[in-house]
Amino acid sequence: MKISGLMKMTLLDFPGQVACTVFTSGCNFRCPFCHNASLVLPERIMSEELSEADFFAFLEKRTGLLDGVCISGGEPLLQSDIADFIRKIKDRGFKVKLDTNGSVPNVLRALLDEGLLDYVAMDIKNTPEDYAETCGIDDPPVDLIQESVRILLSCAVPFEFRTTVVDELHDEEKMSTVAQWISGAQNYFLQDYTDSDNVIRKGYHSCSAQKMESIRKAVAEYVPSAKLRGI
Ligand code: SF4
Numbered sequence: 001m002k003i004s005g006l007m008k009m010t011l012l013d014f015p016g017q018v019a020c021t022v023f024t025s026g027c028n029f030r031c032p033f034c035h036n037a038s039l040v041l042p043e044r045i046m047s048e049e050l051s052e053a054d055f056f057a058f059l060e061k062r063t064g065l066l067d068g069v070c071i072s073g074g075e076p077l078l079q080s081d082i083a084d085f086i087r088k089i090k091d092r093g094f095k096v097k098l099d100t101n102g103s104v105p106n107v108l109r110a111l112l113d114e115g116l117l118d119y120v121a122m123d124i125k126n127t128p129e130d131y132a133e134t135c136g137i138d139d140p141p142v143d144l145i146q147e148s149v150r151i152l153l154s155c156a157v158p159f160e161f162r163t164t165v166v167d168e169l170h171d172e173e174k175m176s177t178v179a180q181w182i183s184g185a186q187n188y189f190l191q192d193y194t195d196s197d198n199v200i201r202k203g204y205h206s207c208s209a210q211k212m213e214s215i216r217k218a219v220a221e222y223v224p225s226a227k228l229r230g231i
Pocket residue numbers: 027028029030031033034035036040073074075101135
């Protein structure tokens with residue numbers, strides 16, 4: 001496992017659980033609004049990694065203090081030993097939440113089938129037609145992402161879809177199309193973009209509060225559970 005970062009405690013990342021978050025490095029997308037450029041862009045990835053041994057030494061000291069581990073990225077499902085890593089976490093009695101961009105459905109399905117995941121958060125970047133611009137690569141694997149959506153919609157494990165809403169990339173009509181695509185989702189969160197020095201491409205903007213609310217209303221017609229997050 002390539003672990004590039006560790007947040008020792010979070011009350012926000014894993015719903016209802018006190019958790020730590022490990023950040024894996026490397027991603028197959030280049031979302032311009034990504035806040036984790038130092039985990040995504042090879043030229044910015046920090047050479048210093050946390051070894052698995054050090055991570056598990058940390059985790060064992062947190063037994064009884066933490067409920068779970070969030071695995072975020074980058075894209076964690078690109079790590080060839082992700083299943084083994086999660087088994088080791090579960091063997092120590094911790095729950096696991098996975099953050100994913102949904103582009104590796106065969107691994108997602110295998111982890112779910114083995115009972116290794118307790119919660120999944122999957123990004124929905126935009127409508128299928130707008131995926132390329134929004135995830136920053138020319139030929140995004142939209143069919144694989146659609147397969148991951150189907151897997152989650154039919155699985156028994158709690159999950160959420162989430163979209164980072166960017167003024168230049170999203171509007172009510174597009175988000176209504178997204179909502180029809182993921183209709184049936186038990187949880188859907190709309191997060192307004194916030195600018196930072198660590199984004200992959202500068203020049204994007206957050207939406208007005210009025211636009212976010214109007215998008216939420218458009219989405220709620222098809223996904224009544226849709227909520228704004230962090231606003
Ligand atoms: S926001 Fe995009 S580029 Fe950044 S880690 Fe997630 S999928 Fe990869």
